[in-house]
Amino acid sequence: MIAAMLNAPTVLQRCEDLARCTEEPGRITRRFATPALARARQLVAGWMRQAGLEPRLDAIGNLIGRREGSGPTLLLGSHLDTVRDGGRYDGALGVIVALAVAERVGQRDLPFALEIAAFADEEGARFGTAFLGSALLAGRVSARWLEHRDREGVRLADALDAWGGDSSALDAPPRRDLLGYLEVHIEQGPVLVEANMPVGVVDSIAGQMRAFVTFTGTAAHAGTTPMGSRRDALAAAAEWIGAVERVGRETAGLVATVGDVEVAPGAANVVPGSAVVSLDVRHADDGARNAAVQTLHALATAAAAARGVEIVWAQAHATASVPCDPRLTAQLAECARMVTGVEVPRVCSGAGHDAVMLGEVAPVGMLFVRCAGGISHHPAEAVTEEDVAVAIEVTASLVEELALERV
Numbered sequence: 066m067i068a069a070m071l072n073a074p075t076v077l078q079r080c081e082d083l084a085r086c087t088e089e090p091g092r093i094t095r096r097f098a099t100p101a102l103a104r105a106r107q108l109v110a111g112w113m114r115q116a117g118l119e120p121r122l123d124a125i126g127n128l129i130g131r132r133e134g135s136g137p138t139l140l141l142g143s144h145l146d147t148v149r150d151g152g153r154y155d156g157a158l159g160v161i162v163a164l165a166v167a168e169r170v171g172q173r174d175l176p177f178a179l180e181i182a183a184f185a186d187e188e189g190a191r192f193g194t195a196f197l198g199s200a201l202l203a204g205r206v207s208a209r210w211l212e213h214r215d216r217e218g219v220r221l222a223d224a225l226d227a228w229g230g231d232s233s234a235l236d237a238p239p240r241r242d243l244l245g246y247l248e249v250h251i252e253q254g255p256v257l258v259e260a261n262m263p264v265g266v267v268d269s270i271a272g273q274m275r276a277f278v279t280f281t282g283t284a285a286h287a288g289t290t291p292m293g294s295r296r297d298a299l300a301a302a303a304e305w306i307g308a309v310e311r312v313g314r315e316t317a318g319l320v321a322t323v324g325d326v327e328v329a330p331g332a333a334n335v336v337p338g339s340a341v342v343s344l345d346v347r348h349a350d351d352g353a354r355n356a357a358v359q360t361l362h363a364l365a366t367a368a369a370a371a372r373g374v375e376i377v378w379a380q381a382h383a384t385a386s387v388p389c390d391p392r393l394t395a396q397l398a399e400c401a402r403m404v405t406g407v408e409v410p411r412v413c414s415g416a417g418h419d420a421v422m423l424g425e426v427a428p429v430g431m432l433f434v435r436c437a438g439g440i441s442h443h444p445a446e447a448v449t450e451e452d453v454a455v456a457i458e459v460t461a462s463l464v465e466e467l468a469l470e471r472v
């Protein structure tokens with residue numbers, strides 16, 4: 066049995082303890098700048114002290130535990146916030162596994178300082194600001210974000226200051242002392258379950274484009290307007306939605322999703338005059354993603370033109386794909402091979418992570434842990450003790466290897 070098996074039950078118990086820090090009884094909801102997140106942070110700070118780390122809070126409310134060492138800093142961590150009605154492990158597992166790793170390598174004199182970050186906001190569930198916590202370390206907090214308001218109308222800056230943060234200190238320079246950033250995270254997909262593997266190594270985090278496409282035709286009476294003289298916006302949108310799925314299926318590595326359609330006027334006896342359709346496109350390769358988006362744009366134009374409908378294509382945002390550091394990734398894969406005895410899968414993360422931000426200032430490496438059914442952002446999130454033990458073992462061996470390299 067690998068040594069980390071001793072730590073795994075504690076890791077799961079701690080995730081359970083964190084799950085009780087929630088805004089909504091009976092659910093796990095822990096959003097940015099809430100008392101629930103502060104309680105979770107307090108628990109983690111106590112565990113940090115037990116692991117010999119000195120906890121501190123930064124201006125955005127990230128909890129960072131540090132053990133001094135000579136030279137640069139190796140950062141491990143993940144986020145402590147959740148979506149509404151989320152699960153126990155998305156984010157929290159990475160923080161707690163990092164603590165277990167710190168305990169494992171604790172007695173040794175490392176040739177670098179060790180820090181564990183519990184980021185205050187990755188999901189953006191309250192203010193729609195993804196990676197807010199890790200953005201501070203990358204020097205990428207935008208002043209515009211401070212004006213975002215939650216559903217109750219509370220400004221982000223006010224919520225942060227009332228919560229013990231400091232909205233006037235978010236223009237701190239990026240961290241330039243980082244040797245690397247390592248993050249353990251549940252996979253949030255089915256690859257590891259299908260491959261029957263406990264962990265996988267992340268190659269890259271997919272780039273993403275989101276757009277809203279408005280199809281505009283003419284609303285008309287469903288009984289009296291002949292089929293030949295209609296300008297049916299929804300029929301055009303529907304044809305295109307089918308094409309989005311087809312292009313997604315036919316293009317290797319691409320995921321393309323229509324998740325929302327808003328139809329007007331929206332009555333059973335009226336030919337739809339307009340349809341606003343969301344589009345989310347992701348791929349590890351930015352060129353392949355851009356090519357797919359161009360194809361989808363052309364198909365939308367064609368589906369609309371065939372019915373005398375017009376389209377307006379509004380891109381909401383696009384982020385480039387983030388490659389994990391090739392060297393750290395190869396080392397992580399080798400550690401995983403040593404621990405499991407087999408080659409573990411390389412995966413592209415379709416979901417965004419704090420590593421996207423940290424990638425701007427440090428080499429990043431990510432390890433995925435198999436999660437039951439590939440389910441995430443849901444109370445049914447589940448991992449096994451055995452898989453968690455492997456994740457601890459792999460990460461601890463990498464930290465030890467990085468230490469050996471620098472001696």
Ligand SMILES: [Zn+2]
Pocket residue numbers: 144155156187250
């Ligand atoms: Zn996450």
